[in-house]
Amino acid sequence: MTDKRIQGMPAVLETPSFEKNEVWAKEIEILNGMTGLVDDGGDNERILSWDVEIKAVVKNANGTSK
16 A cells, blocks of 8 residues: 555545445545555554454454454
8 A cells, every 4th residue: 555656546445335334434444544654564563453453343243253
């Protein structure tokens, strides 16, 4: 998302209608949070917390333990 080669390129973010809104809303929130990240290893904890957040939202939305 922060690679200079793709800066300014238009993009489409698909949000499948079969998923519950809270799942893709969380994914969009996290994508927006990636603005300004630098690939220097300093944001590893933040990235890991996003993984946990997405898994929790999916689990709650599906009623499963994915």
